[in-house]
Amino acid sequence: MTYEGVLTKMQTEFSNPIQYYLVFENSFLSLNQLLGKPMEISFVGYQCLNCGKKKKIFRQGFCYDCFMSSAAAGDWIMRPELSTAHLDIEDRDLEYEKKVQLQPHIVYLASSSEVKVGVTRGTQVPTRWIDQGATHAICIVEVPNRYLAGITEVALKNHFTDKTNWQKMLKNEISTLDIIQEKRQIKDLLPAEVHEYFYPEKEDIHELVYPVLQYPTKVNSLNLDKTPNFTGKLTGIKGQYLIFEDGTVFNVRTFEGYVVKIDI
Known part of the structure; x- marks a missing residue:
């Protein structure tokens, strides 16, 4: 067929x-x-x-x-910290950018090769983790816009990778680090602007089987x-x-x- x-x-x-x-x-x-x-x-x-x-x-x-022209391919897609819709500042198309940027976003830790930090819209859970080949994931914060998620990711990139090693992921060579334990130690690494969105007692682990x-x-x-x-x-x-x-x-x-x- x-x-x-x-x-x-x-x-x-x-x-x-x-x-x-x-x-x-x-x-x-x-x-x-x-x-x-x-x-x-x-x-x-x-x-x-x-x-x-x-x-x-x-x-x-x-x-x-x-x-080079579409709002759906702006730099803020790959770098959420560049989002400006919350300031009413346009990149390519403010209406589109407000629709995407001004909605709840999750910052998470996931085991896909190493433990990585990432950002996704709340509506993309667990799709984002599936797309990355993560075997386990845990939410760190849920914030009201993409900018706050972006600056959180930037702060945590000093301590976690934000990239998946695709070869290790496909060979199922996964980090054995405890992501719950990693979350418990994370508050002091977060930007002050997102402390109110951090709930350390929320330790729900999402497991994904491929x-x-x-x-x-x-x-x-x-x-x-x-x-x-x-x-x-x-x-x-x-x-x-x-x-x-x-x-x-x-x-x-x-x-x-x-x-x-x-x-x-």
């Missing part, structure tokens, strides 16, 4: 294990059902997720022009620009990666905006 469409990040459903779906315009694939089976991925072309034109993808699923038949010992990343056609047996899904029997891994999110054909 053949499926064709524009890649966007895999949609997920929180369960044990997590359910993964590739959603195209007129069809979708339940990827968990393909575990242990061969699949072929073929590169067909490009389609910008913003303007819809068949232009080469530059970054985050956008062509170069859209990446559909993986076998973790690889070595990983090799599939690049559709260099290898436009690939066939392999799917043995796992973690984060936004498909894991194949030969150790090839495919980061779906990296190739958002690519038009692909998938044969199963």
Whole structure:
């Protein structure tokens, strides 16, 4: 059976294990059902997720022009501390920025390779943790806007990484640090502006289980620009990666905006 469409990040459903779906315009694939089976991925072309034109993808699923102009690709996306909507200051589109920035945000600790600190909108829990391949996560603070979350993350980056080592994550080489214990020691590291949002007694641990038949010992990343056609047996899904029997891994999110054909 053949499926064709524009890649966007895999949609997920929180369960044990997590359910993964590739959603195209007129069809979708339940990827968990393909575990242990061969699949072929073929590169067909490009389609910008913003303007819809068949232009080469530059970054985050956008062509170069859209990446440089769209409010959805502003610097504050990757660096929340640059958010200014709470000051009524526009970056690219104040209406859009207020909608996204002026809502509850979570700062969290997660075990994905090392223990990392991160920021996400409250509505993106637990999706954000799933996308990063975290096995455990705990909320540190919930603040009313993206700026406060951003300055909290910056303060904590002196003590925790804010990056996931994707190779360790995919090989299931996870830090054994106790994230509850780490949270208990964190208050003095927080900016004064967010102390009122810190609840040390809230120690709910979120555990995430991924559909993986076998973790690889070595990983090799599939690049559709260099290898436009690939066939392999799917043995796992973690984060936004498909894991194949030969150790090839495919980061779906990296190739958002690519038009692909998938044969199963």
